[in-house]
Amino acid sequence: MTRVLIADDDEDIRAFLDITLGLAGFEVFQARDGVEALELVHAHTPDVVVLDVMMPRMDGLETLRRLRHDARTSHIPVLLLTAKVQRQDAIDGLDSGADDYITKPFDAEEFLARIRSALRRAEQQRTRNPLTGLPGNESILNDLSQRISQNDPFALLYVDLDQFKPFNDHYGFLRGDEALRALADLLRQVQGELDDPSAFVGHVGGDDFVVILDPDLAEPLAATICDRFDDLAPTFYDEDDARAGSIEVADRRGVAQRYGLLSLSIGIASSSLRDFAHQGEAVAAATEMKRYAKSRSQGGSNYAFDRRTEDEDGVEIEVELP
Numbered sequence: 332m333t334r335v336l337i338a339d340d341d342e343d344i345r346a347f348l349d350i351t352l353g354l355a356g357f358e359v360f361q362a363r364d365g366v367e368a369l370e371l372v373h374a375h376t377p378d379v380v381v382l383d384v385m386m387p388r389m390d391g392l393e394t395l396r397r398l399r400h401d402a403r404t405s406h407i408p409v410l411l412l413t414a415k416v417q418r419q420d421a422i423d424g425l426d427s428g429a430d431d432y433i434t435k436p437f438d439a440e441e442f443l444a445r446i447r448s449a450l451r452r453a454e455q456q457r458t459r460n461p462l463t464g465l466p467g468n469e470s471i472l473n474d475l476s477q478r479i480s481q482n483d484p485f486a487l488l489y490v491d492l493d494q495f496k497p498f499n500d501h502y503g504f505l506r507g508d509e510a511l512r513a514l515a516d517l518l519r520q521v522q523g524e525l526d527d528p529s530a531f532v533g534h535v536g537g538d539d540f541v542v543i544l545d546p547d548l549a550e551p552l553a554a555t556i557c558d559r560f561d562d563l564a565p566t567f568y569d570e571d572d573a574r575a576g577s578i579e580v581a582d583r584r585g586v587a588q589r590y591g592l593l594s595l596s597i598g599i600a601s602s603s604l605r606d607f608a609h610q611g612e613a614v615a616a617a618t619e620m621k622r623y624a625k626s627r628s629q630g631g632s633n634y635a636f637d638r639r640t641e642d643e644d645g646v647e648i649e650v651e652l653p
Contacts, residue, residue: 338368365389463515475610486549492538557632
């Protein structure tokens, strides 16, 4: 059950919010001031904290600052309760790390909507990849699971950055991180150009990304991503390496090897051709096609679309997968 801590010196407001949140399915803890609020936060670790700005002993702004400066509580979303005449306090609170503020008087529906919005943002932030800012594994699987449960048609693009390890070894992790962020920016860009408001871009981790979108848009989008990345790839390299089209890096045995420029292998699985009972089935199919795309690559980015139907699940792919 989601836990909410309410800190307000007004007993009537605490009672109103306790009833409102309780009826909505939340577990509620009450504090009369900031000192009690901090004690309860450390004792119960609530999912969200609501602080009145004006309280005795310790006001809401000081309580907020202490929450944000404590590693154990810095991640908890905090909403401030303010009167209309306390607008500057609300601004100061946002500058100090508050997630939102609610001006008194307010109604129950507005209050609940803001609580839920703060919780959603916090959940999204917790599951985002810290390097690229894209949603991570949990969000990816949640998106797939929701589409499958609602029987919404979708295609899953599994995007793998090839030759990344030798690039990282040759230029260092800072240049490697720049390349990953550039790919993330490219995927965000093409997502914004799609006529599909539900399109989703996520970062699995390392050099693996996913795009989930309308099946009819999948193959054209994969081709666009490949073309744009191949145009972008030379810019990641020093001028001489880009001109040569390769870099020399020692392998695990210390033997020098030549590696081509960064490229992409994209595997596509679509629910328009087969039904997926679980998100893992879609991921497995897209991963298989990504390996197929990688196996037939001869330089430059490539994609492979799984065109097998449910009746053809047992058919072997002719190209040997690595």
